[in-house]
Structure formats: structure tokens, C-alpha cells
Amino acid sequence: MSEVVTKASAAKEAATVLNRLTTAEKNDALLLMAEALITHQDQILVANEEDLTRGKELGTSSSLLDRLKLTPARLKDISDAVKQIVELPDPVGDLLDSDHRPNGLFIEKRRVPLGVIGIIYEARPNVTVDAATLCLKSGNAVVLRGGSAAISSNRSIIAVLRDALSASAIPADALQLIEDSNRSSVDEMLKLNGLLDVIIPRGGASLIQNVVMNATVPVIETGAGVCHTYIDETGEYAMAEAIAVNAKAQRPSVCNSMETLLIHESFAQKHLNAIADKFRSIDVELRGCDRTREMVSWVKAASDEDYATEYNDYILNLKVVKDLDEALKHISRFGTKHSECIVTENQDNASRFLQEIDAAAVYHNASTRFTDGFEFGFGAEIGISTQKLHARGPMGLPALTSTKYRVVGSGQIRS
Template identity: 80%
Template sequence: MSEVILKATAAKDAANVLNRLTTAQKNEALILVADALLDQEARILAANEEDLARGKESGTSPSLLDRLKLTPARLKDISDAVRLIVELPDPVGELLDTYHRPNGLFIEKRSVPLGVIGIIYEARPNVTVDAATLCLKSGNSVVLRGGSAALASNRAIIAVMREALSRSSVPADALQLIEDSDRGSVDEMLKLNGLLDVIIPRGGASLIQNVVKNATVPVIETGEGVCHTYIDASGEYAMAESISVNAKAQRPSVCNSMETLIVHQAFARAHLVSLAEKFREVHVELRGCDVTRDLVSWAKPASDADYATEYSDYILNVKVVNDLEEALGHIQRFGTKHSECIVTEDAANADRFMQEVDAAAVYHNASTRFTDGFEFGFGAEIGISTQKLHARGPMGLPALTSTKYRVVGTGQIRT
């Protein structure tokens, strides 16, 4: 029997135990996990150094190495996020609605765990902790399959977490890591109907599309982040500069960073040269349309392929447009329904942008970098859904539940 089937079977058995636990029992387990992540810092960071060294040897880009890297500060942030999840309401068993039927039946609608969640993701070891703890708090077992670039880190993190769970009421088998780095292990998970209840992919476009196209297990699709910031004619320069530089350069390797800056022609004529210099100061390469390159001589040409690319790097497309209508058209053509922003002092334009742009999160005068479960107050996130069924946007605890109807009668039969 394969590793995938063995571990998914163990997770399913553990889910039956996990489903019976109280909020207090789950929270006690998560506190043990949060403590263990800090107590075992040296062990985890040593494993992470193995991954970083291997990544450098293989020529991994600096932005991807940043996604992979753990530090004492980042590990503390991860532990703090677990503690925040402990403080959040337990979504399991919540009474969502009640019905009294004319025939005397009493019906309750309550939230229940999804069951066993499979998560396929790439080189961000913090996702290992976020995903695992969100699943456990919401009463779900989880089978994790991370990228090979973070394998040593993930092994250490999961070992530490399972050791902590073994001292709690939560069965350690509720948390599983697939260590087989061959793509066949992913393909096997996609067909694991009856053991996995849902699969959530997190990563680049190729990973997500492979899961969506080939899975027979239900999928919650998280999308790539080709995010835009549109600076309208009335955009205030200092605000526009602060928001756009933050959206691109604060952490370019993540999915909510900006990939294309759209600028109204009036703003561009007045301010694009100055704004471009700010990007150059933080080592961002600009690729732009003809108007952009007329104004910014050092910008490279941008193609349609560039406008459709999630760089996750210090590269930014720039598009100068005539009006809001053209900006909306560009986003509709190249956007991935993730996060979009307008910088404007025109309330009517802001309202139109936020109404018409089809994205999981739309912003007026704020950076797209806020599309994040922690920033939204969810403690952490399992991913950012760009689909429209079941869940959309940053997925916290409630998104990891389904519903059950409980029907109470006094002997009624249907005639």
C-alpha cells in the first residue's frame, strides 16, 4: 500500500475521533503546538537551512528563497498565529438556522467539519502550520503535500507538531505529511475519493490548474495573483506612491503583491517619472506600454504575456490608460479575480470600480497586500479562494466547515 493511501486512511480514522472533541480539547492541543514550535526552534531552523542550502545550489531565485526562509522572528509569528486561532470562535456545531414545519418537524441547520482535507502547496513552510492548525481547530484531519524545496523544513515542523499532539486529546494521525516528492504522489491524492473529502491547492498557476483539471476529489480552487493597482486621475500622489510601492515591494513573492500598475494618463504625465524612480530605488524592474516607455526611458517593453504573468519577483508591469473604462477593461482581460485596488479621490469612480471589478477582494485607497487571513482577523488562512462556490477570498475557520440538518419528529411519516 502506498504512503498516500496509508496516511490518508490514518487521517480518516482520526477524523472520527476529532469530530467528537470539544473546543477546549482542540484549543489545548493547539497551545501545545504553539509552545513546541518555539521550544524546538533550533531543530526547525536547522532543517530549514538544509532546504535553503539546497535551493541556493540549484539556482533558486532570491524571491523564492525568501518564501522558503524561516527565521526566529518568522517562527515566532507562526507560533503567535496559532495562539490567535485558539482565541477564535470554534465554527463547529454553530446553529445556523432553525425551522418549525407545519407537520410538527423541528429542523436545525448546524455547521460540521468537512472531514479530511488534502492540501497541495509549494515552498512556504509557514503554510504547513497555518493549514494544519486551521484544519484541526475546525475539526478536520489534514493530509499535507508540500513542495520538495521545503521537504526538510516540513518534516521537522510536522514531527514537532505531531509530538505535541501526542500529549493532547487530538490524535496525532489527524495530521499527516506526504514525504514522497515524486509527482505521482500528487496524482494519487487527486483521485483519492472516499478518503479525502476535498483538496485545496496553493501555489502557482501550473500546480493549481493540474489539480483543477485532473482531480476527481472536490477542489476548492485558490487562484494565482495577477493583482493590479489603478491610480485614477484624482489619485493623491503621496498616497499613490505609498500604496503602489508597498503592494509591489513589501514582499513581492506572495500572491497578493501587485504585478501591474495601471495609471491614468493625466496622473502619468504629472507623476509617473517620479513614481518610477521610487520603484528603481527599491530595485524593481519596470516593463511598460509605449506611453510608459516614452515617459520612463529605462523601462523595458511589456507584452501581453507580461501582463498575464504572476512574477512573484521585483518586476512590475505598467500600463497607461485614457480613463477608468480602459482600466476596467485591462483588469477584466488580465486579472485572476484575486485582489484589485483603485487609488482615487473620486467617490463615483471608486464605487464603480468596487462594483464592477470581479475579484475576491477589491480595495479603495489601500494596498492589495492586506488580502490575507491574518490581516482580515481570521488568525491565519488555508488559502485565498478565487472561485465563487462555497468560499471566496481568504479562507479562515468557517470556510472549512459544511452543514448538517438535524431533524426531530414525533413519529411523522410522509404520505
């Protein structure tokens, strides 16, 4: 058997054990994992340095290297995040509904684990820990397939976590890493019906679309983030600048960072030069429409391809629009249904924006960078779902469960 089938089969067998563990048993296992990340940080950092060195030799961008890099401080943050997951309520077994039927049947609807979750992701080793611990806390076995850029880090992290699990009630086989970095291992996972119950892709648009278009296993789509901020005519300048700068530059490599700033023409006439200068001062490359370039001559020209691109870098598109309607049309055309913001003092325009924008998260006078499980109050997340079935937005523990009906009778038969 291939590595993928062998490890998915082991995970499926382990899932039956996970399904009967108590919350306390799962939490104890997660605490062991959190401590192991700190105890064994030296070996993890050595492995991470291998990835960073290889990435630099291959010409990997500085923003992607930042996503890849681990430090003692970042490992402590990752460990602390696991401890926060321990503190979160366990959704497994939650009673969602119940009914006594006229025929005497008692029906309950309760949360249950999804089973075995396959997660395909790119160069962020913290995702390895987030995904592992969220899946295990919600009673699911997990098969991870990270990108080749982080393979040394991921091998080390998974070895440490599996060793920690060996001293817990959770079988180590509930946590699997596919080490084959060939595209064929992803293709095999996408067709692994019967062993994987669901696949969750995390990464850029090409990875996500490959999974969505080619998987026969059910997929929860976590979308690319071509996120917009629209500054309306009545936007207050200081607030607008602060929100826009935060949305783009606070951490441009993540999916909820802004890629396009839309500006009402009246606001642009007063403030576009100042905003452009602000972004230039923090080394953000600007690309803009014709009207933008008429007002700020040094801005590069933006194409439709630019407006459709998730840069994950210090690059920002600008577009001057006539009004809210034009902004809404632009977002409808180029948005990825992730996170969108309006900056305005006009409550009617704010209400229209919040109502009409089709996205997982919509904001009025706040940065799109808040689309995050911790910021929303439900801890680490497995991803930001941009689809409309099963889960949408930041996916915490409840999103990693399904439901089961329990029906109790006293001998009833159907006539």
C-alpha cells in the first residue's frame, strides 16, 4: 500500500478509539502536546532552519519565509494556543435538539466527530499544530499533508506530538503526516473515499481550486482572501487611514489582509495623495486604476489580473470609484467571499454594504484582520470557510463536528 493509504487506514482505526474518549482524556493529551513543543523546541528549531535555508536558496519571498519561520517566542505562542484549545468547550455530545414523538419515540440530535479529516496546506508549520490539536479535541483523527517548503519542520513537530500522545489516551495513529511531497500524494488523498470523511484545504487559490475541482471526498472550502476596504465619501480620514494600513501591512501574508483599497472619488480628491504617501512610507507597492494614476502619477498601473490576485505581500491595488454601487460591483466581481470592509459615517450606506456584500465576514469601520478564530472568541481555527454549506467564516471546534440522531423506543414498529 502507498504511504497515503497506509496512514489514512491507521487514522481511521484510531478514530474509533477517539470517539469514545472523555473530554478530560482529550484535554490531558493536548496538555502533553503543548508541553512537548517547549521541551523539544531545540530540535524543532533546527529542523525549521533547514527549511528556511532551503527556501532562501530557492529564492522564496520574504513574506513566505516569515510565514515559515519559527522562533522560541513563536513556539511558545503555538504552545499557548494549544492550552487555550484545552480551555474551550468540547462540542462532542452537545444536545442540539430533542423531541418526544406522539408514538412514544424519543429523538435526540447530538454533535459527533466528523471522523477522519484530511488537511492539505502550505508553508505555515503553526498550521500543523493548530490542525492537529483542533481535530483531536473535537474527536477526529487527522491526516496532514503540508507543503514541501515546511517538510523538515512538520516532520519534527509531528514526531514530537506523536511521542507526547504515546503517554495519553489518544492513540498516536490518530495523528498522521504524509511526508511524500509529490503532487501524486495530494491527488491520492482527494480520492480516498471510505478512509477520509472530509478534506479541508488551506493555502493559495491554486491549491484550493485543485482540491475543490478534483476531490471526490467531501470538501470544506477555505477560500483565498482577495479582501477589500471601501472608504466612502463620509469616511473619517484618520480612521480610514488607520484601518487601511492595518488591513494591508499589519501582516500581509495572511488571508484576511486587504488586497484592494476602493476609494470614493470625493474622498480621493481630498486624501488620496496622503494615503498613497503613507503606504509608500511603509514600503507598500501601489498599483492603481487610471483615475488613481491621474491623481498620483507614481502609482503603477493595475490590471484586472491584479485586482483578482491575492498577493500575500506588500503590494496593494487602488481604485477610485464613483459611489457605493460601483464599489459593490467591483467587490462582487473580484472578491472571494472572505472579508470586506466599509469605512463610512453614513449609516444607510453601511447597512447596504453589510446586507448586500456576499462574504463570510463584513465590517463597518474595522479592519478585516479581525477575521480570526481567536478574535471572534472561539479560539484557534482550522481555517476561514468561504462556502455556504456546513460552516462559514472562522471554523472553530463545532465546525469540525457533524450530527447524529439518537432514537429511543419501547418496541415501536412502523405500520
